[in-house]
Amino acid sequence: MGQLIDGVWHDNWYDTKSTGGKFVRSNAGFRNWVTADGSAGPSGEGGFKSESGRYHLYVSYACPWAHRTLIYRAIKELEGHIDISVVHPDMLSDGWTFSTDFPGATGDMLKGHDFLRQVYTDAVPDISGRVTVPVLWDKERGTIVSNESSEIIRMFNSAFDGITGNTDDYWPEDLRQDIEVVNERVYNGFNNGVYKAGFATSQSAYDEAVHGVLDTMDWLEDLLSRQRYLTGERITEADWRLLPTLLRFDPVYHLHFKCNRRRLIDYANLWPYARELYQFLNVRSTVYPEHYVRHYHYSHETINPNRIIPINPIIDWDEPHGRD
Template identity: 70%
Template sequence: MGQLVDGIWRDEWYDTESTGGRFQRTVTAHRNWITPDGSPGPSGEGGFPAESGRYHLYVSYACPWAHRTLIFRALKGLVPHIDISVVHPDMLSDGWTFATDFPGTTGDGLFGLPFLRDIYVKVDPHASGRVTVPVLWDNIRGRIVSNESAEIIRMFNSAFDGLTGNSANFCPKDRLPQIDAMNERLYGTVNNGVYKAGFATSQAGYDEAVGPLFQTLDWLEGHLAASRYLCGAQVTEADWRLFTTLVRFDPVYHTHFKCNRAWLREYPNLWGWTREMYQWPGVAETVHFDHIVRHYHYSHATINPYRIIPINPVIDWLEPHGREAV
């Protein structure tokens, strides 16, 4: 894990000394939007119309934030229209790389560059900040559209509907207040909460993260006992945002990030819900457990200095989920 400083790469872990051992995620820098006609979106500038073959998506199969975009790319029929490049799961001294010696990696499909940081520097030779996935690239303008996953999936949800004819809507306007409130609650305590627990370097920092994490999981267990999905009877964006964290919970977060008060599979409703999301048409193909397990255990030397890859539990993700009766 490193970062760019004025275009120069530095192999630096997150600074937790200045925050009392607490992990704080950095803010993404590229916040433009693809829209049907190229008009400006909620942030950034305009000039990014929805066109087939124009955009390229850089992802890691291991990363839950990038995984969101892969799910929406699949569910919204965008696979033929937006190509992808898949980085290597090992994120070591050079950060994300385009090495191809692991199954499923592709190299840099656009420029043949060795490192993901080269994509950031290609846009700004003096770029500073963390080099993260996903990255949505515009082939016409030669620049990054966005590296904010929450906004990329909103684009994918509707911007290309006129091109694909896919009318599936995971962010209906009348449900947006409920969806946004659910997303906000789950981001702080679950999506980012597992990282705040796992990357903490003080007992206080860990305690402050792991308590709210399991309080929220307990709440979700009760909520899903009475609700088919997170925001009612229909699947929404909130479900997919939570799924990419929970599908990783037992394989990596429980043990590697010390989120071990309980296994996810000890929560009957959450466990059934997560399996249902996994079994949703097109979703299982976006889940690559080999990349997930390898990345977390091999990349985080501060947590697992000997880089031992655990055997992990055998989980049947295709077991009937039993959610129809809810």
């Protein structure tokens, strides 16, 4: 995971020495919003009106943050309106690349670039920062709308409803406060918590992070013993933000990130809940385990220097969830 400094690529990892061995995630740099009428959203500038075919989404099938946007693109019926490019699962000295020698890696379908960093410098030639997915690109203005997944999914939730006719709302006004409370705990303790455990470079940093992961999973297990979804009886954004981490837990985070006290499949409530979300509409079409198994184990040389890809357990995500 290198970075751009004044538009020039530098191959350097996160600096954990200055944080006592703790992994600290960088903030997204592009925070504009697509809206139905092109007016400004909660941050950034206006001028990004929802139009069919205008936007292009750069993703990795391996990345859980990008996976959020793919789920919303599927459940909100946006596949015919927002096209995508999928990077190669290996993220080595050049960061995310558009190599196509892995099934599902499409290359840059919009610009023909070799590296994702070129998309960033197309937007801002002298940009400094990490080169991450997802990236929502505006073909009309020739720039990046957003690279913040939590905001892209809220755009997808409603901005294109007038085009698709799909008005399913996963950010309902009456549940927003509850969703935000759940999101905060799940992000800190689980979505990002597994990374804090996996990328820790001191025992104390790991211990703090991994116990946060376990505590959050226990909290989720208890919550789902009392209600169907994270905020009650309706599927919301909180559930969709959780799913990508659940999908990757047993094949990646349990082993590779040393979150190995328990597996997802050991939880009586969390495991059927995860299967229900996977089996919802066409969500399964967004899931590519071969990409995330390859990406994590092959790309993180500091964790797996010999790049051995484990065989992993066989998990039946299509097993009936029994929650009807």
